[in-house]
Amino acid sequence: MREKNKRHVTLLILALTILGLFLANRFLDPYKVRVINLSGIYVTLGLSMNLINGMTGMFSLGHAGFMAVGAYTVGILTMPITMKEMNFFMQPIVPFLANVEWGFLPALIAAGLISALLGVLIGAPVLRLTDDYLAIATLGFAEIIRVVFTNTQSLTNGALGLKGIPNYTNTWWSWGVALVTIWFISYLMRGTYGKAFLAVREDEVAARAMGINLFKHKVMSFAFGCFFAGVAGGLMAGLLGTIDPNMFRITLTFNILLIVVLGGLGKIGGTIIAAVIVTAGMETLRFLDESMDLGFVQIKGIPGMRMVVFSIILIVAVILREKGLLRRPKGREFTYVKN
Amino acid sequence: MNSPMLKIENLVMRFGGVVACNDFTAEIKEGQIVGLIGPNGAGKTTIFNVVTGVYKPTAGQILFSPNGIEQHQLTGLSPDKIAKLGVCRTFQNIRLFGELTVLENVFIGNHLRVKSDVFSTVLRLPHYVAEEKRLYEKSLYLLEKIGLQDTKDEKASSLPYGMQRRLEIARALATDPRLLLLDEPAAGMNPQETRELIEFIREIKDEFDLTIFLIEHHMEVIMEISEKIYVLDHGVLIAQGNPSEIQRNEKVVEAYLGVG
Known part of the structure; x- marks a missing residue:
């Protein structure tokens, strides 16, 4: 009976999302649609980071690096052949990529898989570290990716970046992927592997004593997180149409971390809401950067003012709600698909 | 003749200059409840940690035989592999999720x-x-x-x-598990709870067909349920035997009360 009700709630939310997206595409201006797109991408990013940091308890700051890998994969794979020739004028693109032009879906999947593979390769040595050491190692890794991408001229076009990536990303793609991510992570966390991730977070010694192979589970969780980070990076490439290595700086990772912390570590519902609020908030607070006329005083526009205001909101939010926006109901995770 | 479920042979565990456990040998047969006692800092928990793979012993070996036929060398295995073989434990300072x-x-x-x-x-x-x-x-x-x-x-x-x-x-x-290691299960319990615990340990032993190795400071628990007791002091085995032998053993009395 209860199981059935939950299924109904899930279907209802799904239907409302589809209806909402349909209406948004129909009636909203392109700028607002773009914000909706970004929100969807940030939901995916927030959840993938929450899986690694919040649910498995690994303090990783490498997200921007994995996004870059995904974004470049999609960029290179989907770009039309003639466009590639125009882009790579300094040095021609490596021959085996010169004549590929994939559809968006296979490119996104490839982005996720390459990112996940890289996650496994990086994770194998790095995930033996804990806490701040892991954070520094992953942060360094993200920087390495950025520097490598800046210097591999014939593969990524270096600092010039890629221009003219087809704008495949629309609200259906961004929110479709977000829904798949929500579904995947909810169901993952419901099963025994997800519970084992939580156990690793709670107490590594006890988790091992209960027969949980720490290394295997950490790498698994990390790879899943990287997969979705890569896919989200690919969506970002398809949304912006232009990417360059400097987009994927540490600040990008911190934006996602902000969503995760605001939403609550380990919480799925909170992350979704925080992703939407943060993305939409960043845009709506834009008026703070412009000059304001309050009648008696004229305030000159200070670029970056919205970041100050946003930080204050964040500090207040964290003080008032240290466990995230949504408080956990009696010892349970808030997920709309729960056991 | 079946091999014993757990066989600890000449186990040595050194941490730098500290010898936490020196030349410890013990044997636990299938279906037994075996106690491990000793004053604080005697090295009891260290032995549990070595058996469950948290520490790698400096010397010696630990053989585990879940069914009396196959034998597994536990030294050098990781804790999760040891748990998979059928050795599980509880912790002295509760480690729940x-x-x-x-x-x-x-x-x-x-x-x-x-x-x-x-x-x-x-x-x-x-x-x-x-x-x-x-x-x-x-x-x-x-x-x-x-x-x-x-x-x-x-x-x-x-x-x-x-x-x-x-x-x-x-x-x-x-x-x-086949072998359950209990690290001070009665710590902090009142006499009523302790009584219940004794019953509970007996019950699960029969129901789940377990062999139990336990560390305990509550003498009434140890004396009542163990078939065999090992006494450790400063990392050295000073006595072994059934409860009544242990109670009469002079070395044990000395270790606990000091020399008069």
Whole structure:
């Protein structure tokens, strides 16, 4: 009976999302649609980071690096052949990529898989570290990716970046992927592997004593997180149409971390809401950067003012709600698909 | 003749210059309850940590035989592999998954026996759903066994101390152990709770066909349920025997009360 009700709630939310997206595409201006797109991408990013940091308890700051890998994969794979020739004028693109032009879906999947593979390769040595050491190692890794991408001229076009990536990303793609991510992570966390991730977070010694192979589970969780980070990076490439290595700086990772912390570590519902609020908030607070006329005083526009205001909101939010926006109901995770 | 379930031979564990355990030899037969006692700092928990793979011993070997036929060398194996072979433990300073629910704590104990891969858990394929249902029922049964079925959705860290200890035992039982190591299960319990614990240990031993190795400071617990006792002092085995022999042993009395 209860199981059935939950299924109904899930279907209802799904239907409302589809209806909402349909209406948004129909009636909203392109700028607002773009914000909706970004929100969807940030939901995916927030959840993938929450899986690694919040649910498995690994303090990783490498997200921007994995996004870059995904974004470049999609960029290179989907770009039309003639466009590639125009882009790579300094040095021609490596021959085996010169004549590929994939559809968006296979490119996104490839982005996720390459990112996940890289996650496994990086994770194998790095995930033996804990806490701040892991954070520094992953942060360094993200920087390495950025520097490598800046210097591999014939593969990524270096600092010039890629221009003219087809704008495949629309609200259906961004929110479709977000829904798949929500579904995947909810169901993952419901099963025994997800519970084992939580156990690793709670107490590594006890988790091992209960027969949980720490290394295997950490790498698994990390790879899943990287997969979705890569896919989200690919969506970002398809949304912006232009990417360059400097987009994927540490600040990008911190934006996602902000969503995760605001939403609550380990919480799925909170992350979704925080992703939407943060993305939409960043845009709506834009008026703070412009000059304001309050009648008696004229305030000159200070670029970056919205970041100050946003930080204050964040500090207040964290003080008032240290466990995230949504408080956990009696010892349970808030997920709309729960056991 | 069947080989003993656990055979510890000439175990040495050094931490730098400190010898936590020196030349310890012990044997536990299938179905026995064996006690390990000694004053504080004698090296009891160190022995548990070595047996469960937390520490790698400096010298010596540990042989585990789950069914009396095959023998596994436990030294050098990681804790999770040892748990998979059927050796599980509880901790002296309770180590529950505090933020998770009581039921989840026990359920996680089952994870090492899960045969489905991670993708079938996400896709909820029929064989996994069936497996999960069985494991949930098993977990609920274990909770009922320790009398915590009504608090199954509470946070584990919100439980009173005595219940947390029992929950740790239930979590260990969920791993289907052959040999259960209990590290001071009666610590901090009042006489009434201690009595219940003794009954409980006997009950699970019979029901789950266990062999039990326990560390305990409550002498009434040790003397009542152990068939054999090893006494450790400063990392050295000073006595072994059945409870009445131990009570009469002069060295043991000395170790506990000092030389008069």
